[in-house]
Amino acid sequence: MNRDPKSEQEIEQKKNCGGSRSADRERAAWSRREFLANSTGFAVAGAISGLAGNHPLSAHEMMARGSATKSLVSNPTPGKPRRIIIDTDPGIDDAMAIFLALRSPELKVEAITPVCGNVPLDLTLPNALRLVEIAGRTDVPVAAGASHPLVRRLVTSGHVHGVNGLAGVEFPEPKIKPVHETAPEIIRRIVRENPGEITIVAVGPLTNVAMALRADPELASMIPAVTIMGGSLSGGNITPAAEFNLYVDPEAARIVFDANIPLTMVGLDVTRKCLVSEQHIKQLEAASNPVSQAAGKIMRATYERMRHGGEVTEIALHDALAVASLIDPGVITRKDYYVEVETSGEWTAGQTLGFDGHGPVRKSPPMETSAPEPQPSEVPFKPNAQVAVGVDPDRFFRLLIPRLTGNAA
Ligand code: BDR
Ligand code: CA
Numbered sequence: 001m002n003r004d005p006k007s008e009q010e011i012e013q014k015k016n017c018g019g020s021r022s023a024d025r026e027r028a029a030w031s032r033r034e035f036l037a038n039s040t041g042f043a044v045a046g047a048i049s050g051l052a053g054n055h056p057l058s059a060h061e062m063m064a065r066g067s068a069t070k071s072l073v074s075n076p077t078p079g080k081p082r083r084i085i086i087d088t089d090p091g092i093d094d095a096m097a098i099f100l101a102l103r104s105p106e107l108k109v110e111a112i113t114p115v116c117g118n119v120p121l122d123l124t125l126p127n128a129l130r131l132v133e134i135a136g137r138t139d140v141p142v143a144a145g146a147s148h149p150l151v152r153r154l155v156t157s158g159h160v161h162g163v164n165g166l167a168g169v170e171f172p173e174p175k176i177k178p179v180h181e182t183a184p185e186i187i188r189r190i191v192r193e194n195p196g197e198i199t200i201v202a203v204g205p206l207t208n209v210a211m212a213l214r215a216d217p218e219l220a221s222m223i224p225a226v227t228i229m230g231g232s233l234s235g236g237n238i239t240p241a242a243e244f245n246l247y248v249d250p251e252a253a254r255i256v257f258d259a260n261i262p263l264t265m266v267g268l269d270v271t272r273k274c275l276v277s278e279q280h281i282k283q284l285e286a287a288s289n290p291v292s293q294a295a296g297k298i299m300r301a302t303y304e305r306m307r308h309g310g311e312v313t314e315i316a317l318h319d320a321l322a323v324a325s326l327i328d329p330g331v332i333t334r335k336d337y338y339v340e341v342e343t344s345g346e347w348t349a350g351q352t353l354g355f356d357g358h359g360p361v362r363k364s365p366p367m368e369t370s371a372p373e374p375q376p377s378e379v380p381f382k383p384n385a386q387v388a389v390g391v392d393p394d395r396f397f398r399l400l401i402p403r404l405t406g407n408a409a
Helices: 008-016 021-037 042-049 059-065 092-102 121-134 183-193 207-215 244-248 250-257 278-286 290-307 318-327 393-405
Strands: 082-088 107-114 198-202 226-229 263-266 332-341 352-355 385-391
Touching: 082 092, 082 183, 082 318, 092 107, 092 121, 092 290, 092 318, 092 393, 107 121, 107 183, 107 318, 121 290, 183 198, 183 207, 198 207, 198 318, 207 250, 226 318, 244 250, 250 332, 263 318, 263 332, 278 290, 278 393, 290 393, 318 393
Parallel strands: 082 107, 082 198, 198 226, 226 263, 263 385
Antiparallel strands: 332 352, 332 385
């Protein structure tokens, strides 16, 4: 294995993954310095430090344009379950995604790696442990991930997910513990031990995945596919421009999109069409198994908050759709795009911009300065992602609900 456990990056990973608050300032400064110095983050470095210079297309953009999407639907291990790592910030819809994955024979969950996002890591981590226990799948290792985005302050979404991340429903304290490896470490180890086999399913901010890729430049070539819940080509849900997961850590998202890994983006364009109904909740409540009961409680509590004027106005099962797309690829339709993640906007950080092949890819015009004439700011279109552009919500719920209730045919 290509790793030096004493490297600064691994020390940083340990600090960021469940590290103490007292280390925050040091971590933030280190993280920013390291991110700016890293070649993958070079373009972001320019933008953050105001040193973008005259290069109309940055190093990462050139890299991304060199990539081409492959078929992402096929399982790298045909005839066997697809092996996945779930990176997640549970989260009400994360809970449904984890339950769906753990109860689907088409998938083999190799690890779950909680990250900060919907609520802080000190809640997402025990929530992940609880969900694994409820599902009776304590064989699946859970590894603590990042407690902060790469270079930004953490913004959470407790107004949607409840103070504890599970709609305020109280489940017992988990008995199992996280493994000793951090999330980036376990991602690296499992992928390296099984090159070409492990699909990453990331349904939270992309901090953990970016840290793993950044620490190990060869890793990307060993990952056959990444499916993310995140992004949108049709407006945001946390700002007018950005979807929540990308908004929380846009710099991490950019690293993942630019890693040259076949990537499927299951964004708000499709996930906000997968809305839970009263009927779905009743079906969950009617089944007696612990997963269905827990899912029913979480959904019921969310529904009640919504009815009583909470900020949530409808329950979209964003993350579960991303998992469902690996079990039944026909639940979504995909289209090749070149997706760029905005990192420098005052109002737009985390926005995903999709170029679909109609003409070359262009940036905004350079500012008028005394600097020499910039290079031409156009390059030919080349996709770096398959974006989910269509969904069959009935087909999704016909898969999801029986898997959770245990009434699957
Ligand atoms: C995404 O943000 C989170 O709040 C959800 O869990 C989902 O991953 C939707 O924008
Ligand atoms: Ca999530």
